[in-house]
Every structure is written in structure tokens, then in C-alpha cells.
Amino acid sequence: MANIFSFLKAETTEHDFKEFLEVNKPKSWLKSVSAFANGLGGSIYFGVKDNGEVAGLADIKTDSEKISEFIKVRIEPSVTVVLETINAEGKDVLHLRVPSGASTPYHYVGDGGKEAYYRMGNESVPATQNILMELTLKGTHQSFDALNSNKAFADYSFTQFEATYREKAGSRIERPRDYISFGLLFDDKNLTYAGAMLADQHLVFNSRIFCTRWTGLTKTSRFEAKDDAEYEGNIIKLLNEGLGFVRRNSAVMWRKTPNWREEFPDYPSESVKEALVNAIVHREYIIKGSEIHIDMYDDRTEIVSPGAMVDGRRIQDLDISNVASTRRNPTLCDIFSRMHFMERRGSGLTKICAGYPADKKPTFYSTPQSFIVTLPNLNYGKKITADGELIDAPNENVVGETSGKHRGNVGETTKTQRRILELITANNDVTADELAEAIGVTVRSIERNIQQLREGGFIDRRGGTKGGAWRIIKNQG
Numbered sequence: 001m002a003n004i005f006s007f008l009k010a011e012t013t014e015h016d017f018k019e020f021l022e023v024n025k026p027k028s029w030l031k032s033v034s035a036f037a038n039g040l041g042g043s044i045y046f047g048v049k050d051n052g053e054v055a056g057l058a059d060i061k062t063d064s065e066k067i068s069e070f071i072k073v074r075i076e077p078s079v080t081v082v083l084e085t086i087n088a089e090g091k092d093v094l095h096l097r098v099p100s101g102a103s104t105p106y107h108y109v110g111d112g113g114k115e116a117y118y119r120m121g122n123e124s125v126p127a128t129q130n131i132l133m134e135l136t137l138k139g140t141h142q143s144f145d146a147l148n149s150n151k152a153f154a155d156y157s158f159t160q161f162e163a164t165y166r167e168k169a170g171s172r173i174e175r176p177r178d179y180i181s182f183g184l185l186f187d188d189k190n191l192t193y194a195g196a197m198l199a200d201q202h203l204v205f206n207s208r209i210f211c212t213r214w215t216g217l218t219k220t221s222r223f224e225a226k227d228d229a230e231y232e233g234n235i236i237k238l239l240n241e242g243l244g245f246v247r248r249n250s251a252v253m254w255r256k257t258p259n260w261r262e263e264f265p266d267y268p269s270e271s272v273k274e275a276l277v278n279a280i281v282h283r284e285y286i287i288k289g290s291e292i293h294i295d296m297y298d299d300r301t302e303i304v305s306p307g308a309m310v311d312g313r314r315i316q317d318l319d320i321s322n323v324a325s326t327r328r329n330p331t332l333c334d335i336f337s338r339m340h341f342m343e344r345r346g347s348g349l350t351k352i353c354a355g356y357p358a359d360k361k362p363t364f365y366s367t368p369q370s371f372i373v374t375l376p377n378l379n380y381g382k383k384i385t386a387d388g389e390l391i392d393a394p395n396e397n398v399v400g401e402t403s404g405k406h407r408g409n410v411g412e413t414t415k416t417q418r419r420i421l422e423l424i425t426a427n428n429d430v431t432a433d434e435l436a437e438a439i440g441v442t443v444r445s446i447e448r449n450i451q452q453l454r455e456g457g458f459i460d461r462r463g464g465t466k467g468g469a470w471r472i473i474k475n476q477g
Contacts, residue, residue, distance in 0.1 A: 017048040019055045021063045026070045030108050033071060035117040035124035036098035037079045037106040038135055039312045047093040056091025063094060076107050076114060105135035119312040120368050130287045144286050145194040145329040148186040149203065156199040164236050168339040183331040194331035202233035208291035209238050213249040215451060217297050226451050235280050242276050242294055249296050253379050266377045267301060268355025271362065275373045277341050278348045279305035281332045299380040303373045308366055315366040320349050416441060417449050421472065424459060428469045
């Protein structure tokens with residue numbers, strides 16, 4: 001039995017240890033029975049301490065009978081379990097195996113009410129309202145994206161979806177045949193939620209992405225952010241707009257070689273696309289007021305999607321290369337795979353990592369409320385020397401133009417920025433609109449360059465946007 005207990009070093013998502021059977025407080029272990037049945041299944045070992053040390057039980061027969069009786073009376077609906085005796089180190093241990101249930105949600109009944117639990121890491125926690133709704137759908141063999149949206153198919157247009165499908169899949173959508181076979185119609189009249197999220201109109205309120213390019217390495221006031229945008233509606237539009245926002249706020253370093261120009265983008269484009277596709281098709285849409293967030297910082301981009309992992313595990317505890325694909329929204333996944341935005345076999349996480357070098361990989365983190373993908377900026381803390389070498393420069397922040405232009409180091413200013421400094425010197429309460437008109441660029445370009453000048457220590461602002469004034473800290477010729 002040594003091999004079993006070497007495996008059970010500590011409590012995990014699939015295992016709980018109980019030193020003895022708590023008869024007066026059965027909820028302490030019955031909530032794990034509920035959680036295991038609602039998730040992937042699991043085991044409770046009675047007679048084992050938290051550290052895996054064998055304590056043993058004094059009366060195996062009586063404890064077995066009480067465990068069976070408590071589960072029969074306190075778990076609803078009924079769940080079939082396996083209870084076996086293990087003799088380890090000369091002591092008796094009870095092994096309670098709880099399989100993954102098909103009739104979720106499973107509740108603990110007692111204390112004047114009933115409550116469903118699910119597994120989060122090594123804890124059994126009460127199911128939130130959205131988790132409870134997902135368990136209910138699972139128990140009735142349904143998914144949110146396949147439910148009736150009560151939106152009439154005839155009332156809405158699908159121009160972008162049909163055009164994109166023709167481009168990506170190489171064939172036309174046939175109405176209504178393909179809408180039915182793809183799971184986009186609940187019946188001959190109404191759209192499923194998957195169908196509603198492909199309409200040109202904004203039919204599903206939570207189908208939204210909020211994007212922000214923050215200043216520096218942490219969130220600041222949104223009014224000091226370099227760029228922000230909010231998109232809603234059709235999920236193909238969300239994908240395109242989200243990718244466009246990241247491109248707009250990314251840079252590409254480059255160097256000349258004898259025969260071509262070698263480019264070094266901040267982010268591998270395929271990694272960004274895979275991360276955003278995963279966020280769109282695997283997120284929870286039933287959480288009220290929820291949306292995907294794309295938060296870009298100097299050193300990284302975070303894509304945050306609503307909802308924990310479907311099976312309740314924490315992604316940070318798992319080997320990414322061996323994570324099985326579990327599809328929360330199978331209809332959306334099928335449509336995106338038909339349009340070649342993703343693969344059917346569910347290799348999204350490994351594809352996100354594939355574009356990165358071994359020493360600077362993306363990271364994944366999940367909580368009961370969200371799933372977070374962090375993509376490192378490959379050019380952060382680097383610069384290209386006069387000899388054309390890409391080297392580490394960890395103490396030098398980078399400023400300059402984005403959208404494919406080479407960024408310089410602090411201490412350098414662009415022609416536009418030097419002109420801004422001249423105009424501020426002449427008139428320290430000059431507005432962004434006035435600067436844009438005088439220099440002949442857009443207001444957005446002015447705002448971006450002013451932010452870079454502030455980061456570079458050239459200027460600061462005294463007072464608010466209205467009634468304040470610029471102050472030159474240092475000048476650059």
C-alpha cells in the first residue's frame with residue numbers, strides 16, 4: 001500500500017483526507033461528496049490525517065454503516081458510491097469513491113435547507129448562482145449556447161457570419177438547412193443563443209469585450225490609459241475588433257540584414273488569436289453583466305474571460321500539455337472550427353504557447369470567477385543596438401511609435417514629440433486639439449505622444465484636464 005499513500009501526499013482536487021468520521025458534523029465531509037458528484041468525481045479517505053499520515057479507524061463496520069446512511073439521507077438526488085476497506089501500516093482506512101454524477105446538481109440536505117457544492121482546488125465550496133445554472137444544464141444534458149433565445153430567426157440579419165463562413169470554409173450557408181444542422185436554430189422559428197451571438201445585431205447582452213491599453217505595468221485611472229475601447233454584439237466582430245485593438249497597441253522592432261528586414265513583434269499573432277478565440281468560445285455567458293477583458297500593459301497582455309474551468313479544477317495546478325478539452329459551449333466551438341478559427345481536437349492552450357520561446361512562455365490562471373491568459377511582451381526590456389543586435393536592456397523602458405514602427409529608448413524623442421515640446425514651451429495650456437491642428441496629426445496621435453513624453457520624464461501636468469497646465473521638466477533637441 002505504500003505506493004497509494006505516496007500518491008496521496010496531500011489533498012488535491014480529487015482527494016480529501018479525514019482523520020476520523022465526524023458524526024455530529026457530517027456536513028464537513030458530505031459537502032465533498034456533493035462536490036465530487038457535481039464534478040469529475042473523487043475520493044475521501046477516512047482514517048488519514050491532512051498530511052497523509054495513516055491514523056486508522058477504530059470501528060470500520062460501524063463507520064461504514066454511518067457513511068452509507070448519511071449519504072442516502074443527506075445527498076439529493078441519490079448518488080451511487082463505492083466504499084472499501086484498506087489496511088495500511090496495520091491500520092484500517094475507509095476509502096469512499098464518489099463518481100462523477102449524471103444528474104447534477106447534487107445537494108447536501110440539512111441544517112434547514114439544501115446546498116450544492118463544487119470543487120475548487122482542494123476545497124469544496126458552495127456553488128455560485130452561475131455554477132448552479134451550469135450544473136442544472138449539465139444534469140439535463142444541455143449547454144447554454146444550445147438553449148432557445150426566443151429571438152425569431154426571420155427578424156435578424158447574418159451578413160458578417162455568412163460572408164466569413166464563405167471566406168473561411170469555402171462554401172455558402174444554405175438557409176435554413178445549415179442553421180438547423182449547425183445548432184443555430186432551436187426550432188424552425190427561434191435562434192439558439194449560439195445563433196443569436198452570430199447575428200449582426202447585439203442580441204446577447206453579455207457578448208462584449210472591454211479593451212484597455214494601460215500606462216505602465218499596473219492599472220491606472222482609465223482617463224490616463226493610452227487607449228480604450230468597448231465592443232459588443234456578433235462574436236466574429238468581437239474577435240476581429242479585439243485582434244485589431246492588440247495590433248494597434250503593439251509594436252514591431254526590426255533590424256536590417258544584408259538581404260531583408262528581420263522583424264520582432266511584441267506578441268506572436270497566432271498566440272493572441274488563439275487566446276482570444278478560447279476566451280470567446282469557452283467563457284460563461286450566463287454571468288449577468290459579464291464581458292471579456294483585454295488589458296494591455298508595457299510588459300504583458302492579459303485576456304480575462306468570465307467563468308472558472310468547466311470541471312472545477314485550477315489550470316495553474318495542471319500540466320498544460322495534458323489538459324483535456326472540455327467544451328462549455330460546444331455549438332460555438334463547432335462553428336469556429338468549421339471556419340478554421342480553432343481546431344476540433346482542442347489544442348488551444350498549447351498553440352498559445354507555441355509562438356513563444358521556452359524561457360518566456362504565457363501563463364494561465366483560473367479562479368471561481370474567471371480564466372486569465374497572460375501573454376508576455378517579447379520586446380519588453382530589450383533594444384536593438386547600432387550594430388543591429390537585439391539585446392536585453394532591463395533598466396530601460398521603451399517609448400515611441402506603435403503599429404509596426406521601431407521603438408527607441410528613453411532619452412530619444414520623435415519629430416512629433418519635439419514639436420509638441422516646442423509648442424508647450426510657447427503656450428503651456430495648449431490643448432490636444434490645438435496641438436493636432438498645428439502639427440497636422442490626429443488627436444489620438446497627440447495623446448499617445450504626450451503620454452510617452454510623460455513616461456520619459458519630459459513633461460508633467462499640473463492641475464486637471466480643464467484649468468491645468470503643462471510643465472516642461474527637460475527638453476530634447
